[in-house]
Amino acid sequence: MVVVRFAPSPTGPLHIGGVRTALYNYLFARQQNGRFILRIEDTDRARFVPGAEEYILESLEWLGINFTEGVGTGGENGPYRQSERAEIGLYKQFVDQLISSGKAYYAFDTPEELDAMREELKDEHSDVQQYNHATRQGMKNSFTLSPEEVNRRIQSGEPYVVRMDMPADEEVSFQDVVRDTVTFNTNQLDDKVLIKSDGIPTYHLANVVDDHLMAVTHVIRGEEWLSSTPLHVLLYRAFGWEDTMPVFVHLPLLLNPNGKGKLSKRNGDKMGFPVFPVDWNDAETNVVFPGFREAGYDPAALINFLALLGWNPGNDEEVMDINRLIELFSLDRIGSAGAKFDLEKLNWFNEIYLRKRSPEELLPQTKIALTQAGITLPDDPFLIGMIGLMRERVKFVREFATEAPYFFHSPIAYDEKMAKKWTAESAVLLAALAEKFEPLAEWNAEILHHTFQELLTAREVGAGKVMTPLRLALTGTSSGPGVFEIAALLGKEETQKRIKTALETIPV
Numbered sequence: 001m002v003v004v005r006f007a008p009s010p011t012g013p014l015h016i017g018g019v020r021t022a023l024y025n026y027l028f029a030r031q032q033n034g035r036f037i038l039r040i041e042d043t044d045r046a047r048f049v050p051g052a053e054e055y056i057l058e059s060l061e062w063l064g065i066n067f068t069e070g071v072g073t074g075g076e077n078g079p080y081r082q083s084e085r086a087e088i089g090l091y092k093q094f095v096d097q098l099i100s101s102g103k104a105y106y107a108f109d110t111p112e113e114l115d116a117m118r119e120e121l122k123d124e125h126s127d128v129q130q131y132n133h134a135t136r137q138g139m140k141n142s143f144t145l146s147p148e149e150v151n152r153r154i155q156s157g158e159p160y161v162v163r164m165d166m167p168a169d170e171e172v173s174f175q176d177v178v179r180d181t182v183t184f185n186t187n188q189l190d191d192k193v194l195i196k197s198d199g200i201p202t203y204h205l206a207n208v209v210d211d212h213l214m215a216v217t218h219v220i221r222g223e224e225w226l227s228s229t230p231l232h233v234l235l236y237r238a239f240g241w242e243d244t245m246p247v248f249v250h251l252p253l254l255l256n257p258n259g260k261g262k263l264s265k266r267n268g269d270k271m272g273f274p275v276f277p278v279d280w281n282d283a284e285t286n287v288v289f290p291g292f293r294e295a296g297y298d299p300a301a302l303i304n305f306l307a308l309l310g311w312n313p314g315n316d317e318e319v320m321d322i323n324r325l326i327e328l329f330s331l332d333r334i335g336s337a338g339a340k341f342d343l344e345k346l347n348w349f350n351e352i353y354l355r356k357r358s359p360e361e362l363l364p365q366t367k368i369a370l371t372q373a374g375i376t377l378p379d380d381p382f383l384i385g386m387i388g389l390m391r392e393r394v395k396f397v398r399e400f401a402t403e404a405p406y407f408f409h410s411p412i413a414y415d416e417k418m419a420k421k422w423t424a425e426s427a428v429l430l431a432a433l434a435e436k437f438e439p440l441a442e443w444n445a446e447i448l449h450h451t452f453q454e455l456l457t458a459r460e461v462g463a464g465k466v467m468t469p470l471r472l473a474l475t476g477t478s479s480g481p482g483v484f485e486i487a488a489l490l491g492k493e494e495t496q497k498r499i500k501t502a503l504e505t506i507p508v
Contacts, residue, residue: 002034010052013280038070059277070136104140131189162195296396358389373401411476473502
């Protein structure tokens with residue numbers, strides 16, 4: 001069975017690139033009828049941010065990315081927070097195994113001694129300033145201290161770390177679904193810390209152990225983890241787990257809209273779009289960083305857009321709901337080139353999905369948007385009617401307030417260009433239309449249009465002679481939905497009132 005995991009660190013808000021990683025894991029698991037695990041990798045306690053885990057869960061819930069098991073869901077492989085797994089001593093046996101087999105060793109160097117080593121290497125103009133097979137001979141560790149001295153230091157409570165014994169000048173190759181065969185030389189790698197001085201495992205050790213214990217078959221993660229993979233491969237070998245090592249899939253970077261550099265919050269701010277799924281309130285600065293949800297994006301539109309940033313369905317389809325994405329998704333169609341975050345394309349998707357929603361589905365969001373715009377809410381039937389008329393004319397729900405304010409109050413100004421065309425004939429014809437409207441017992445678009453046609457026939461004038469003044473009187477603008485549909489929704493009293501105001505206000 002296919003088993004995948006999404007394993008974010010609670011060190012801040014979930015970036016939209018992390019959302020894409022979660023999405024690809026979700027699509028693959030669903031497509032293969034596999035398991036999808038949410039694991040929180042919180043071993044970096046120094047960078048832990050309160051509220052970040054809750055933010056991750058809220059973001060994924062809004063997007064509809066659901067898990068088979070994990071944090072917030074439970075399951076037989078728990079606990080699913082690495083800090084809790086460390087507390088119950090889960091990783092100790094594996095560290096002991098590496099040390100006893102000579103694959104890892106103790107190191108007692110202080111931070112000051114490590115800094116001094118790096119500075120010395122800089123002074124020597126060394127290309128690499130790292131703790132490895134060449135430099136560890138001059139440091140305090142299991143290679144330079146006797147076993148008795150190592151044991152004495154441990155027993156006395158002296159701080160230490162456990163490091164990987166990285167072999168010298170060895171080629172480490174592995175297969176990656178996106179990049180085929182990838183090879184690193186171990187001289188490029190340092191002796192990574194596996195257990196920190198506080199006894200907590202680093203990401204590298206905990207990641208490999210947890211993936212093995214949870215029977216993960218495919219590791220689908222960002223390109224930034226590619227350089228860590230040789231260490232992970234060596235750990236699998238050191239534990240004797242190479243036969244069950246997962247398939248690696250390293251996703252291409254998400255690039256800024258101009259294609260220059262990794263998609264960043266700074267560039268999002270400059271270009272006016274979020275990079276986080278939902279609003280993030282930074283507790284330290286009390287600054288709220290905007291999210292796609294609060295910016296008015298439909299979660300299904302965002303999912304559709306993200307799915308196509310690095311993957312293609314093998315045909316010319318673009319608009320695909322989640323079920324279609326699951327049906328078509330495959331790892332072999334993930335590309336290696338970075339994908340530009342095209343904001344205009346996302347806005348186009350949002351427009352498409354907004355039109356796919358029924359007025360009733362859009363009603364809750366519309367109420368929120370109108371309230372935020374300071375508009376007193378009409379009753380639900382009116383709002384549903386307004387949404388039905390405007391849905392094809394906006395990209396965002398918030399535009400119901402900005403693009404059609406005339407639904408919520410009488411025009412406070414009239415389009416200057418149209419008003420200049422207002423003539424004595426316009427006023428006479430509009431007044432005549434209002435007179436024909438007055439006795440109507442039924443008030444709907446069809447009857448209003450029929451009454452309008454009767455006036456045109458009686459006065460022998462073209463439609464524009466009356467239609468344009470009527471639209472100006474009702475909306476103050478030159479464009480919008482059908483004018484009779486607008487009048488029908490506004491109601492008889494409001495329509496007649498606006499016509500009367502226009503006749504009294506617009507100069508002839």
